[in-house]
Amino acid sequence: MEAHIRVNNLNVNYTSEHQALKGINVTIPKHQITVIIGPSGCGKTTLLKSLDRLLDLTDGVSISGEVLLDGVNIYAPDIDVTAVRKKAGLLPQRPFPLPMSIYDNVAYGMRIHNMRKGKDLDRAVQHYLELAGLWDEVKDRLHGPAVRLSVGQQQRLCLARGLAVEPEIILGDEPTSALDPLSAQHIEKRLLELKQDYTVVLVTHILRQAKRLADYVIFMYLGEVVECGPAHEVFENPRQERTRAYLQGLF
C-alpha cells in the first residue's frame, strides 16, 4: 500500500471548550477508496475538510498537527492554500452548482487557473462531463442554467467541475445523502471507476455503502480514530469493541 496522505497528531478545536479532533493519526492509501464511518458528530467531516484546508474557512477554528500530502505538510506556513485546495475535488452533502451555466460550471476552475482556452476548453468540458457520466444528458443544453438540472445531475456536475482542475484526490462528504437511490448508484459507480486514477476519501453514515465502496476504513468516535485498516479486516474482524458495536448497529 502506497500512502498518499499521512495525518500526524492532528488536533482541531472549534471553540476553546469543544475539541472536534483529538490527536488523529491515519494514513490514506493512494488510488483506493478510503471510507470514514462513525456516528453523527464524531468528527468525520472535520477530518475530511482538514485534508484540503477547507477547515480554515470555519470561524474560530484552531488546528495543530500535520497533514502530509505526498510528504509535504499542507499546514506549513509557506504553503499556498489555493494550490492545496486545487489538488482535491470536493463533493458536498448537497450539490451546490455555481450560479452560472452547465458549461461555465465545469470551465470555472480551468479558467481561474488559466489551464485551457477556446476549443481546448470546449474539449476539456466535454471530457470531464463524460468522466462524470453526465455528457449525454446535458450536451444539448450546455449553456442553460445549472440549477435546472435534477439534484442527481447536479451532483455529477459537481464531480465534473471538481475533476476539471486535475486534482489527485476526491473528497466526498456524504455525497449521496441528498440523492435518490438511482442517482446515488450513479455516483458510486463513478467513484469505483475513478479510483484507478484518484485517491478517494468518503464520509458516509450508510454502512452498506461503506461496505460496497471501501478499500480502507477509518472508524471514528467522539473525535478520535478508534480503528482503521483494510476494509475486509475492519468489517469482518474488528479489533475494537466499539467498532464491533457500531457495525452491529448498537449505537
Place this chain on the structure above:
Amino acid sequence: MKKRLNRQTLEEAIFKGLAGGAFLIMAAALFFILVTVLVKGLPALNWQMLTQVPTAGYYVGKEGGILNAILGSLYLAAGGTLLALLLSLPIALYLEVYARGTRWANMVRLSMDVLWGIPSIVYGAFGFTLMLALGMRASLLGGIITLALVELPIMTRAMDEVIRLIPFELKEVSYALGSTRLETAMKVVFRQMLPGIVTAMLLAFGRGIGDAASVLFTAGYTDRVPTSLLRPVASLPLAVFFQLGTPYPEVQQRAYAAALILTLIIMFVSLGSRWIAGRLSQNVIK
C-alpha cells in the same frame, strides 16, 4: 380536543383579519394618493409639459413645461445611484467575503443604519458645507454627490441582506476549486447576488429621485435643461414644491401633473428592474 381546535381557529381568524386590515390600509393609502395625483394632475398634463422648459411667465400660469425638472431628476438620480453603486458594492462584498463575522463588520453595519436614519436635509446641509469649502456652486455634480451619500446606506444594507443569504457551501465549493477570495467574490458571490443588486439599486433610485431636501441647496434650481455637471439643475420634487407654493390654481394643478410624472417614472423603473432581476435570477442557486 374540540375546544382547543376552536381557540386555534379563532386565533387564525384574528390574525388573518389583522393582516388583511393592514393590507387594506396600505392599499387604500396608495389608491388615494394615485387618485389624487391623477384627478388633479391629469387635466394639466399635456405634451407641452413634457417637452418644454418654463417660459418667463410659467409660474403665474403662462406657457411652458417642466422638461428641465424631468431631465434634471433623471440625471441626478441616475448619477447618484451609479456613484452609490460604485461604493456600496465593494463595501457589501468586503463585509461578507473578507470581514465576515468580525466586530469591524458589525460596526460598519451600525454606521450604515445610523446614516440611513439621518434626515436628507442634513445630507443637503452637509453637502452644501462641503461644496462651500471646495468652492463649488450648486450644480448637477453637487446634487449627484449628495444623493449618492443619501443612497449609499440604503443600497449597502439592501445588498448586505442579499449577500448574507448566500449559502456558505456555495463559497466553500468555490474555495475548494482553488479560487482566491477575490475570485470567489467577483465570479460566484457577485453572480449569485445580481438580482439583489438590481433590487437594491431600485430602492436607492426611488429614494434618490423622490428626495427634495438634499438637492435643495446642492443642485439648486434652474429653468434651463441641464447641459453641464457644473451648472445647477432642476428636479421634480422641487418643481412640485415651487408650483404648489404659488397662489395660482392652474400652476398648482401643474404641480400635481409633475407629481404624476414622478410617479410614472418610478413605476416604469420598478417594472423595468423587476423584469431585469427576473432575467438575471435564472442562474441563481436557491
